[in-house]
Amino acid sequence: MKHDRLIAALVACACHASAGFAQTASALTKDELQRMLPGTTVVSTGIGGASHHWTNDAGGTFTATSDEMGRGRSSTAQGGWHVSDDGKYCVHVDWKRYTEDWCAPVVQTADGKYTLVQDGSAGAPTQIEISR
Numbered sequence: 677m678k679h680d681r682l683i684a685a686l687v688a689c690a691c692h693a694s695a696g697f698a699q700t701a702s703a704l705t706k707d708e709l710q711r712m713l714p715g716t717t718v719v720s721t722g723i724g725g726a727s728h729h730w731t732n733d734a735g736g737t738f739t740a741t742s743d744e745m746g747r748g749r750s751s752t753a754q755g756g757w758h759v760s761d762d763g764k765y766c767v768h769v770d771w772k773r774y775t776e777d778w779c780a781p782v783v784q785t786a787d788g789k790y791t792l793v794q795d796g797s798a799g800a801p802t803q804i805e806i807s808r
Contacts, residue, residue, distance in 0.1 A: 755770065
């Protein structure tokens with residue numbers, strides 16, 4: 677019984693914190709993303725735990741590098757990015773073993789960097805930092 681109340685309290689706190697974050701940080705607009713994204717460096721952690729990084733070039737392409745989840749080697753792949761009509765940052769990478777393809781809204785963090793809004797977008801990285 678105590679365990680159930682503790683879980684309920686933690687869920688309530690998490691929902692309150694998420695709602696507060698959403699109210700203070702709104703997603704960047706399509707125009708803001710189109711101005712901000714060229715030249716930015718992206719570091720992400722994928723669903724499988726591998727660390728990926730790339731720099732968005734102005735033409736909408738990049739070469740991504742993966743650490744292969746600490747296996748002592750790295751791999752590279754060609755990719756592309758664009759901003760969707762509804763203002764989401766979209767990425768497509770043709771890795772050797774799979775294709776990474778996702779779109780998600782972006783918000784600015786308190787330290788001036790950017791991250792994705794975790795809105796359940798299919799295939800989006802679990803962690804990401806976008807910076808200049």
